Amino acid sequence: MLRHLLTSALIAGLAAGLLATVLQLAFVVPLILEGELYETGARLHFSATGSPQSPVGHPSIWVEPARHIGTFAMNLVTWSGFAFILIAGFAMAERAGSRIDTKTGAIWGLCGFIAIQLAPAAGLPPELPGSxxxxxxxxxxxxxxxxxxxxxxxxxxxxxxxxxxxxxxxxxxxxxxxxxxxxxxxxxGVAPAELSAHYAARALAVGAASWAILGAVAGAVWSRPA
Amino acid sequence: MIKAIAKTRASTDVYAIALTAMIGLGLIFAAGFSHAAGAHDVAHDTRHAIAFPCH
Missing domain, CATH: 1.10.287 (Helix Hairpins)
Incomplete structure:
Protein backbone atom coordinates (compact mmCIF):
# COMPACT_ATOMS: atom_id res chain seq x y z
CA MET A 1 0.00 0.00 0.00
CA LEU A 2 2.67 2.49 1.07
CA ARG A 3 4.83 1.60 -1.93
CA HIS A 4 1.92 2.13 -4.33
CA LEU A 5 1.07 5.46 -2.65
CA LEU A 6 4.63 6.78 -2.81
CA THR A 7 5.53 5.61 -6.33
CA SER A 8 2.24 6.90 -7.79
CA ALA A 9 2.70 10.29 -6.13
CA LEU A 10 6.31 10.57 -7.30
CA ILE A 11 5.54 9.65 -10.92
CA ALA A 12 2.57 12.04 -11.11
CA GLY A 13 4.41 14.84 -9.29
CA LEU A 14 7.51 14.67 -11.50
CA ALA A 15 5.43 14.50 -14.70
CA ALA A 16 3.26 17.45 -13.64
CA GLY A 17 6.29 19.42 -12.44
CA LEU A 18 7.99 18.96 -15.81
CA LEU A 19 4.92 19.97 -17.83
CA ALA A 20 4.10 22.87 -15.47
CA THR A 21 7.65 24.18 -15.99
CA VAL A 22 7.24 24.07 -19.79
CA LEU A 23 3.91 25.91 -19.57
CA GLN A 24 5.29 28.48 -17.12
CA LEU A 25 8.35 29.17 -19.27
CA ALA A 26 6.16 29.64 -22.33
CA PHE A 27 3.37 31.72 -20.82
CA VAL A 28 4.10 33.00 -17.30
CA VAL A 29 7.84 33.67 -16.94
CA PRO A 30 7.95 36.17 -19.86
CA LEU A 31 5.37 38.29 -18.03
CA ILE A 32 7.33 37.98 -14.74
CA LEU A 33 10.43 39.25 -16.58
CA GLU A 34 8.42 42.12 -18.07
CA GLY A 35 7.05 42.97 -14.60
CA GLU A 36 10.60 43.05 -13.21
CA LEU A 37 11.46 45.85 -15.66
CA TYR A 38 8.98 48.01 -13.73
CA GLU A 39 9.97 46.58 -10.33
CA THR A 40 13.61 47.62 -10.92
CA GLY A 41 12.73 50.90 -12.62
CA ALA A 42 14.36 49.84 -15.90
CA ARG A 43 11.04 50.74 -17.48
CA LEU A 44 8.63 53.38 -16.17
CA HIS A 45 4.89 53.70 -16.55
CA PHE A 46 3.35 57.02 -15.47
CA SER A 47 6.84 58.48 -15.70
CA ALA A 48 7.96 61.97 -14.64
CA THR A 49 6.69 63.36 -17.94
CA GLY A 50 3.25 62.20 -16.83
CA SER A 51 2.74 59.85 -19.76
CA PRO A 52 0.77 56.72 -18.84
CA GLN A 53 2.30 54.91 -21.79
CA SER A 54 5.16 52.43 -22.01
CA PRO A 55 6.30 49.99 -24.67
CA VAL A 56 4.98 46.42 -24.67
CA GLY A 57 7.47 43.58 -24.69
CA HIS A 58 9.43 41.26 -22.45
CA PRO A 59 13.13 40.36 -22.31
CA SER A 60 14.07 37.00 -23.81
CA ILE A 61 13.69 34.15 -21.33
CA TRP A 62 17.15 32.94 -22.43
CA VAL A 63 18.96 35.89 -20.85
CA GLU A 64 19.17 34.04 -17.52
CA PRO A 65 18.97 30.32 -18.34
CA ALA A 66 20.30 29.25 -14.91
CA ARG A 67 17.31 30.88 -13.25
CA HIS A 68 14.96 28.42 -14.97
CA ILE A 69 16.85 25.42 -13.55
CA GLY A 70 15.79 26.69 -10.12
CA THR A 71 12.22 27.09 -11.33
CA PHE A 72 12.27 23.55 -12.74
CA ALA A 73 13.66 22.10 -9.49
CA MET A 74 11.12 23.96 -7.36
CA ASN A 75 8.28 22.91 -9.64
CA LEU A 76 9.33 19.27 -9.20
CA VAL A 77 9.21 19.72 -5.40
CA THR A 78 5.96 21.73 -5.37
CA TRP A 79 4.03 19.51 -7.79
CA SER A 80 5.28 16.38 -6.02
CA GLY A 81 3.90 17.90 -2.84
CA PHE A 82 0.53 18.43 -4.51
CA ALA A 83 0.72 14.88 -5.92
CA PHE A 84 1.30 13.31 -2.48
CA ILE A 85 -1.78 15.10 -1.10
CA LEU A 86 -3.86 14.16 -4.15
CA ILE A 87 -2.86 10.47 -4.00
CA ALA A 88 -3.64 10.40 -0.27
CA GLY A 89 -7.07 11.79 -1.20
CA PHE A 90 -7.50 9.06 -3.85
CA ALA A 91 -6.70 6.36 -1.29
CA MET A 92 -9.18 7.79 1.24
CA ALA A 93 -11.89 8.09 -1.43
CA GLU A 94 -11.37 4.50 -2.57
CA ARG A 95 -11.74 3.29 1.00
CA ALA A 96 -15.08 5.12 0.99
CA GLY A 97 -16.11 3.32 -2.22
CA SER A 98 -15.13 5.82 -4.93
CA ARG A 99 -13.50 4.71 -8.16
CA ILE A 100 -10.42 6.54 -9.41
CA ASP A 101 -9.28 6.49 -13.03
CA THR A 102 -7.68 8.95 -15.45
CA LYS A 103 -10.87 10.97 -15.95
CA THR A 104 -11.98 11.17 -12.32
CA GLY A 105 -8.33 11.94 -11.51
CA ALA A 106 -8.47 14.97 -13.80
CA ILE A 107 -11.62 16.18 -11.97
CA TRP A 108 -9.78 15.75 -8.64
CA GLY A 109 -6.93 17.76 -10.13
CA LEU A 110 -9.25 20.58 -11.16
CA CYS A 111 -10.73 20.60 -7.64
CA GLY A 112 -7.16 20.95 -6.36
CA PHE A 113 -6.75 23.93 -8.66
CA ILE A 114 -9.93 25.50 -7.29
CA ALA A 115 -8.88 24.94 -3.66
CA ILE A 116 -5.19 25.86 -3.89
CA GLN A 117 -5.10 28.50 -6.63
CA LEU A 118 -8.49 29.81 -7.82
CA ALA A 119 -10.25 30.40 -4.48
CA PRO A 120 -7.24 32.09 -2.81
CA ALA A 121 -6.73 34.18 -5.99
CA ALA A 122 -10.22 35.66 -5.54
CA GLY A 123 -8.83 37.47 -2.48
CA LEU A 124 -5.08 37.50 -3.17
CA PRO A 125 -4.66 37.62 -6.96
CA PRO A 126 -1.39 36.36 -8.47
CA GLU A 127 1.07 39.24 -8.14
CA LEU A 128 3.64 40.52 -10.59
CA PRO A 129 7.08 41.04 -9.01
CA GLY A 130 7.14 44.47 -7.39
CA SER A 131 3.56 44.37 -6.13
CA GLY A 189 1.36 49.28 -8.44
CA VAL A 190 4.17 50.47 -10.70
CA ALA A 191 3.40 48.16 -13.61
CA PRO A 192 0.74 48.84 -16.26
CA ALA A 193 -2.72 47.56 -15.28
CA GLU A 194 -2.93 45.56 -18.51
CA LEU A 195 0.27 43.69 -17.68
CA SER A 196 -0.87 42.86 -14.12
CA ALA A 197 -4.27 41.64 -15.34
CA HIS A 198 -2.73 39.55 -18.10
CA TYR A 199 -0.27 38.07 -15.62
CA ALA A 200 -2.98 37.10 -13.12
CA ALA A 201 -5.12 35.46 -15.82
CA ARG A 202 -2.12 33.63 -17.32
CA ALA A 203 -0.93 32.32 -13.97
CA LEU A 204 -4.41 30.91 -13.25
CA ALA A 205 -4.85 29.41 -16.72
CA VAL A 206 -1.46 27.70 -16.58
CA GLY A 207 -2.26 26.55 -13.03
CA ALA A 208 -5.55 25.00 -14.19
CA ALA A 209 -3.83 23.15 -17.04
CA SER A 210 -1.05 21.90 -14.75
CA TRP A 211 -3.53 20.67 -12.14
CA ALA A 212 -5.61 18.85 -14.79
CA ILE A 213 -2.41 17.14 -16.01
CA LEU A 214 -1.41 16.26 -12.44
CA GLY A 215 -4.84 14.79 -11.71
CA ALA A 216 -5.03 12.79 -14.94
CA VAL A 217 -1.52 11.33 -14.58
CA ALA A 218 -2.10 10.61 -10.88
CA GLY A 219 -5.41 8.88 -11.71
CA ALA A 220 -3.75 6.82 -14.44
CA VAL A 221 -0.79 5.64 -12.35
CA TRP A 222 -2.89 5.08 -9.23
CA SER A 223 -5.43 2.90 -11.06
CA ARG A 224 -2.87 0.93 -13.09
CA PRO A 225 -2.92 -2.82 -12.45
CA ALA A 226 -0.38 -3.72 -9.76
CA MET B 1 -8.68 -14.12 13.30
CA ILE B 2 -9.28 -13.07 9.69
CA LYS B 3 -11.27 -10.11 10.95
CA ALA B 4 -8.40 -9.08 13.23
CA ILE B 5 -5.92 -9.30 10.35
CA ALA B 6 -8.23 -7.25 8.13
CA LYS B 7 -8.53 -4.66 10.88
CA THR B 8 -4.75 -4.43 11.30
CA ARG B 9 -4.35 -4.12 7.54
CA ALA B 10 -6.92 -1.32 7.39
CA SER B 11 -5.24 0.70 10.13
CA THR B 12 -1.81 0.20 8.50
CA ASP B 13 -3.36 1.63 5.33
CA VAL B 14 -4.58 4.67 7.26
CA TYR B 15 -1.07 5.26 8.60
CA ALA B 16 0.37 4.92 5.10
CA ILE B 17 -2.16 7.41 3.72
CA ALA B 18 -1.50 9.85 6.56
CA LEU B 19 2.26 9.55 5.98
CA THR B 20 1.77 10.27 2.26
CA ALA B 21 -0.27 13.38 3.03
CA MET B 22 2.32 14.58 5.58
CA ILE B 23 5.15 14.19 3.02
CA GLY B 24 3.06 16.25 0.60
CA LEU B 25 2.51 19.02 3.13
CA GLY B 26 6.22 19.06 3.97
CA LEU B 27 7.22 19.42 0.31
CA ILE B 28 4.70 22.21 -0.29
CA PHE B 29 5.81 24.19 2.75
CA ALA B 30 9.49 23.72 1.90
CA ALA B 31 8.99 24.94 -1.68
CA GLY B 32 6.30 27.52 -1.07
CA PHE B 33 6.90 29.06 2.32
CA SER B 34 10.52 28.51 3.39
CA HIS B 35 12.06 31.84 4.34
CA ALA B 36 15.68 30.83 3.71
CA ALA B 37 17.07 33.39 1.27
CA GLY B 38 18.54 30.77 -1.05
CA ALA B 39 15.26 28.88 -1.23
CA HIS B 40 13.47 32.13 -1.89
CA ASP B 41 15.60 33.08 -4.90
CA VAL B 42 15.48 29.64 -6.48
CA ALA B 43 11.73 29.33 -5.88
CA HIS B 44 10.93 32.90 -6.95
CA ASP B 45 9.28 32.27 -10.31
CA THR B 46 7.53 29.10 -9.14
CA ARG B 47 6.03 30.91 -6.16
CA HIS B 48 4.86 33.80 -8.31
CA ALA B 49 3.37 31.43 -10.89
CA ILE B 50 1.43 29.47 -8.25
CA ALA B 51 0.67 32.66 -6.25
CA PHE B 52 1.94 31.45 -2.88
CA PRO B 53 1.89 34.46 -0.54
CA CYS B 54 5.61 34.42 0.22
CA HIS B 55 6.76 38.04 0.46
Missing amino acids: VGADLATRQLWWMGTVAATMGGLGLFAFGRGAVAYGVAALLLILPHAIGAPELDTYY
Whole structure:
Protein backbone atom coordinates (compact mmCIF):
# COMPACT_ATOMS: atom_id res chain seq x y z
CA MET A 1 0.00 0.00 0.00
CA LEU A 2 2.67 2.49 1.07
CA ARG A 3 4.83 1.60 -1.93
CA HIS A 4 1.92 2.13 -4.33
CA LEU A 5 1.07 5.46 -2.65
CA LEU A 6 4.63 6.78 -2.81
CA THR A 7 5.53 5.61 -6.33
CA SER A 8 2.24 6.90 -7.79
CA ALA A 9 2.70 10.29 -6.13
CA LEU A 10 6.31 10.57 -7.30
CA ILE A 11 5.54 9.65 -10.92
CA ALA A 12 2.57 12.04 -11.11
CA GLY A 13 4.41 14.84 -9.29
CA LEU A 14 7.51 14.67 -11.50
CA ALA A 15 5.43 14.50 -14.70
CA ALA A 16 3.26 17.45 -13.64
CA GLY A 17 6.29 19.42 -12.44
CA LEU A 18 7.99 18.96 -15.81
CA LEU A 19 4.92 19.97 -17.83
CA ALA A 20 4.10 22.87 -15.47
CA THR A 21 7.65 24.18 -15.99
CA VAL A 22 7.24 24.07 -19.79
CA LEU A 23 3.91 25.91 -19.57
CA GLN A 24 5.29 28.48 -17.12
CA LEU A 25 8.35 29.17 -19.27
CA ALA A 26 6.16 29.64 -22.33
CA PHE A 27 3.37 31.72 -20.82
CA VAL A 28 4.10 33.00 -17.30
CA VAL A 29 7.84 33.67 -16.94
CA PRO A 30 7.95 36.17 -19.86
CA LEU A 31 5.37 38.29 -18.03
CA ILE A 32 7.33 37.98 -14.74
CA LEU A 33 10.43 39.25 -16.58
CA GLU A 34 8.42 42.12 -18.07
CA GLY A 35 7.05 42.97 -14.60
CA GLU A 36 10.60 43.05 -13.21
CA LEU A 37 11.46 45.85 -15.66
CA TYR A 38 8.98 48.01 -13.73
CA GLU A 39 9.97 46.58 -10.33
CA THR A 40 13.61 47.62 -10.92
CA GLY A 41 12.73 50.90 -12.62
CA ALA A 42 14.36 49.84 -15.90
CA ARG A 43 11.04 50.74 -17.48
CA LEU A 44 8.63 53.38 -16.17
CA HIS A 45 4.89 53.70 -16.55
CA PHE A 46 3.35 57.02 -15.47
CA SER A 47 6.84 58.48 -15.70
CA ALA A 48 7.96 61.97 -14.64
CA THR A 49 6.69 63.36 -17.94
CA GLY A 50 3.25 62.20 -16.83
CA SER A 51 2.74 59.85 -19.76
CA PRO A 52 0.77 56.72 -18.84
CA GLN A 53 2.30 54.91 -21.79
CA SER A 54 5.16 52.43 -22.01
CA PRO A 55 6.30 49.99 -24.67
CA VAL A 56 4.98 46.42 -24.67
CA GLY A 57 7.47 43.58 -24.69
CA HIS A 58 9.43 41.26 -22.45
CA PRO A 59 13.13 40.36 -22.31
CA SER A 60 14.07 37.00 -23.81
CA ILE A 61 13.69 34.15 -21.33
CA TRP A 62 17.15 32.94 -22.43
CA VAL A 63 18.96 35.89 -20.85
CA GLU A 64 19.17 34.04 -17.52
CA PRO A 65 18.97 30.32 -18.34
CA ALA A 66 20.30 29.25 -14.91
CA ARG A 67 17.31 30.88 -13.25
CA HIS A 68 14.96 28.42 -14.97
CA ILE A 69 16.85 25.42 -13.55
CA GLY A 70 15.79 26.69 -10.12
CA THR A 71 12.22 27.09 -11.33
CA PHE A 72 12.27 23.55 -12.74
CA ALA A 73 13.66 22.10 -9.49
CA MET A 74 11.12 23.96 -7.36
CA ASN A 75 8.28 22.91 -9.64
CA LEU A 76 9.33 19.27 -9.20
CA VAL A 77 9.21 19.72 -5.40
CA THR A 78 5.96 21.73 -5.37
CA TRP A 79 4.03 19.51 -7.79
CA SER A 80 5.28 16.38 -6.02
CA GLY A 81 3.90 17.90 -2.84
CA PHE A 82 0.53 18.43 -4.51
CA ALA A 83 0.72 14.88 -5.92
CA PHE A 84 1.30 13.31 -2.48
CA ILE A 85 -1.78 15.10 -1.10
CA LEU A 86 -3.86 14.16 -4.15
CA ILE A 87 -2.86 10.47 -4.00
CA ALA A 88 -3.64 10.40 -0.27
CA GLY A 89 -7.07 11.79 -1.20
CA PHE A 90 -7.50 9.06 -3.85
CA ALA A 91 -6.70 6.36 -1.29
CA MET A 92 -9.18 7.79 1.24
CA ALA A 93 -11.89 8.09 -1.43
CA GLU A 94 -11.37 4.50 -2.57
CA ARG A 95 -11.74 3.29 1.00
CA ALA A 96 -15.08 5.12 0.99
CA GLY A 97 -16.11 3.32 -2.22
CA SER A 98 -15.13 5.82 -4.93
CA ARG A 99 -13.50 4.71 -8.16
CA ILE A 100 -10.42 6.54 -9.41
CA ASP A 101 -9.28 6.49 -13.03
CA THR A 102 -7.68 8.95 -15.45
CA LYS A 103 -10.87 10.97 -15.95
CA THR A 104 -11.98 11.17 -12.32
CA GLY A 105 -8.33 11.94 -11.51
CA ALA A 106 -8.47 14.97 -13.80
CA ILE A 107 -11.62 16.18 -11.97
CA TRP A 108 -9.78 15.75 -8.64
CA GLY A 109 -6.93 17.76 -10.13
CA LEU A 110 -9.25 20.58 -11.16
CA CYS A 111 -10.73 20.60 -7.64
CA GLY A 112 -7.16 20.95 -6.36
CA PHE A 113 -6.75 23.93 -8.66
CA ILE A 114 -9.93 25.50 -7.29
CA ALA A 115 -8.88 24.94 -3.66
CA ILE A 116 -5.19 25.86 -3.89
CA GLN A 117 -5.10 28.50 -6.63
CA LEU A 118 -8.49 29.81 -7.82
CA ALA A 119 -10.25 30.40 -4.48
CA PRO A 120 -7.24 32.09 -2.81
CA ALA A 121 -6.73 34.18 -5.99
CA ALA A 122 -10.22 35.66 -5.54
CA GLY A 123 -8.83 37.47 -2.48
CA LEU A 124 -5.08 37.50 -3.17
CA PRO A 125 -4.66 37.62 -6.96
CA PRO A 126 -1.39 36.36 -8.47
CA GLU A 127 1.07 39.24 -8.14
CA LEU A 128 3.64 40.52 -10.59
CA PRO A 129 7.08 41.04 -9.01
CA GLY A 130 7.14 44.47 -7.39
CA SER A 131 3.56 44.37 -6.13
CA VAL A 132 3.09 45.55 -2.56
CA GLY A 133 0.77 43.48 -0.37
CA ALA A 134 -0.68 43.58 3.13
CA ASP A 135 1.14 42.07 6.14
CA LEU A 136 2.67 38.74 5.09
CA ALA A 137 1.67 36.64 8.11
CA THR A 138 -1.96 37.78 7.84
CA ARG A 139 -2.05 36.99 4.13
CA GLN A 140 -0.55 33.54 4.72
CA LEU A 141 -3.12 32.85 7.43
CA TRP A 142 -5.99 33.86 5.13
CA TRP A 143 -4.48 31.81 2.29
CA MET A 144 -4.22 28.65 4.41
CA GLY A 145 -7.69 29.13 5.87
CA THR A 146 -9.13 29.60 2.38
CA VAL A 147 -7.39 26.49 1.03
CA ALA A 148 -8.62 24.41 3.99
CA ALA A 149 -12.20 25.74 3.85
CA THR A 150 -12.41 25.29 0.06
CA MET A 151 -11.06 21.72 0.29
CA GLY A 152 -13.60 20.98 3.00
CA GLY A 153 -16.45 22.55 1.01
CA LEU A 154 -15.61 20.70 -2.21
CA GLY A 155 -15.15 17.44 -0.31
CA LEU A 156 -18.58 17.82 1.34
CA PHE A 157 -20.21 18.54 -2.02
CA ALA A 158 -18.56 15.45 -3.51
CA PHE A 159 -19.05 12.97 -0.68
CA GLY A 160 -21.68 14.49 1.63
CA ARG A 161 -25.37 13.51 1.61
CA GLY A 162 -28.38 15.70 2.30
CA ALA A 163 -29.30 19.34 2.58
CA VAL A 164 -27.32 20.01 5.77
CA ALA A 165 -24.08 18.74 4.22
CA TYR A 166 -24.59 20.81 1.08
CA GLY A 167 -25.48 23.88 3.14
CA VAL A 168 -22.33 23.56 5.22
CA ALA A 169 -20.33 22.98 2.01
CA ALA A 170 -21.64 26.21 0.47
CA LEU A 171 -20.91 28.08 3.68
CA LEU A 172 -17.32 26.78 3.74
CA LEU A 173 -16.78 27.94 0.14
CA ILE A 174 -18.18 31.43 0.78
CA LEU A 175 -16.87 32.08 4.30
CA PRO A 176 -13.25 33.08 3.46
CA HIS A 177 -14.52 35.63 0.93
CA ALA A 178 -17.16 36.97 3.32
CA ILE A 179 -14.37 37.49 5.88
CA GLY A 180 -12.23 38.99 3.12
CA ALA A 181 -8.52 38.80 2.38
CA PRO A 182 -6.20 41.27 4.12
CA GLU A 183 -5.62 44.26 1.89
CA LEU A 184 -3.95 47.66 1.94
CA ASP A 185 -5.80 50.98 1.81
CA THR A 186 -3.50 52.29 -0.93
CA TYR A 187 -2.56 51.12 -4.45
CA TYR A 188 1.18 50.89 -5.01
CA GLY A 189 1.36 49.28 -8.44
CA VAL A 190 4.17 50.47 -10.70
CA ALA A 191 3.40 48.16 -13.61
CA PRO A 192 0.74 48.84 -16.26
CA ALA A 193 -2.72 47.56 -15.28
CA GLU A 194 -2.93 45.56 -18.51
CA LEU A 195 0.27 43.69 -17.68
CA SER A 196 -0.87 42.86 -14.12
CA ALA A 197 -4.27 41.64 -15.34
CA HIS A 198 -2.73 39.55 -18.10
CA TYR A 199 -0.27 38.07 -15.62
CA ALA A 200 -2.98 37.10 -13.12
CA ALA A 201 -5.12 35.46 -15.82
CA ARG A 202 -2.12 33.63 -17.32
CA ALA A 203 -0.93 32.32 -13.97
CA LEU A 204 -4.41 30.91 -13.25
CA ALA A 205 -4.85 29.41 -16.72
CA VAL A 206 -1.46 27.70 -16.58
CA GLY A 207 -2.26 26.55 -13.03
CA ALA A 208 -5.55 25.00 -14.19
CA ALA A 209 -3.83 23.15 -17.04
CA SER A 210 -1.05 21.90 -14.75
CA TRP A 211 -3.53 20.67 -12.14
CA ALA A 212 -5.61 18.85 -14.79
CA ILE A 213 -2.41 17.14 -16.01
CA LEU A 214 -1.41 16.26 -12.44
CA GLY A 215 -4.84 14.79 -11.71
CA ALA A 216 -5.03 12.79 -14.94
CA VAL A 217 -1.52 11.33 -14.58
CA ALA A 218 -2.10 10.61 -10.88
CA GLY A 219 -5.41 8.88 -11.71
CA ALA A 220 -3.75 6.82 -14.44
CA VAL A 221 -0.79 5.64 -12.35
CA TRP A 222 -2.89 5.08 -9.23
CA SER A 223 -5.43 2.90 -11.06
CA ARG A 224 -2.87 0.93 -13.09
CA PRO A 225 -2.92 -2.82 -12.45
CA ALA A 226 -0.38 -3.72 -9.76
CA MET B 1 -8.68 -14.12 13.30
CA ILE B 2 -9.28 -13.07 9.69
CA LYS B 3 -11.27 -10.11 10.95
CA ALA B 4 -8.40 -9.08 13.23
CA ILE B 5 -5.92 -9.30 10.35
CA ALA B 6 -8.23 -7.25 8.13
CA LYS B 7 -8.53 -4.66 10.88
CA THR B 8 -4.75 -4.43 11.30
CA ARG B 9 -4.35 -4.12 7.54
CA ALA B 10 -6.92 -1.32 7.39
CA SER B 11 -5.24 0.70 10.13
CA THR B 12 -1.81 0.20 8.50
CA ASP B 13 -3.36 1.63 5.33
CA VAL B 14 -4.58 4.67 7.26
CA TYR B 15 -1.07 5.26 8.60
CA ALA B 16 0.37 4.92 5.10
CA ILE B 17 -2.16 7.41 3.72
CA ALA B 18 -1.50 9.85 6.56
CA LEU B 19 2.26 9.55 5.98
CA THR B 20 1.77 10.27 2.26
CA ALA B 21 -0.27 13.38 3.03
CA MET B 22 2.32 14.58 5.58
CA ILE B 23 5.15 14.19 3.02
CA GLY B 24 3.06 16.25 0.60
CA LEU B 25 2.51 19.02 3.13
CA GLY B 26 6.22 19.06 3.97
CA LEU B 27 7.22 19.42 0.31
CA ILE B 28 4.70 22.21 -0.29
CA PHE B 29 5.81 24.19 2.75
CA ALA B 30 9.49 23.72 1.90
CA ALA B 31 8.99 24.94 -1.68
CA GLY B 32 6.30 27.52 -1.07
CA PHE B 33 6.90 29.06 2.32
CA SER B 34 10.52 28.51 3.39
CA HIS B 35 12.06 31.84 4.34
CA ALA B 36 15.68 30.83 3.71
CA ALA B 37 17.07 33.39 1.27
CA GLY B 38 18.54 30.77 -1.05
CA ALA B 39 15.26 28.88 -1.23
CA HIS B 40 13.47 32.13 -1.89
CA ASP B 41 15.60 33.08 -4.90
CA VAL B 42 15.48 29.64 -6.48
CA ALA B 43 11.73 29.33 -5.88
CA HIS B 44 10.93 32.90 -6.95
CA ASP B 45 9.28 32.27 -10.31
CA THR B 46 7.53 29.10 -9.14
CA ARG B 47 6.03 30.91 -6.16
CA HIS B 48 4.86 33.80 -8.31
CA ALA B 49 3.37 31.43 -10.89
CA ILE B 50 1.43 29.47 -8.25
CA ALA B 51 0.67 32.66 -6.25
CA PHE B 52 1.94 31.45 -2.88
CA PRO B 53 1.89 34.46 -0.54
CA CYS B 54 5.61 34.42 0.22
CA HIS B 55 6.76 38.04 0.46
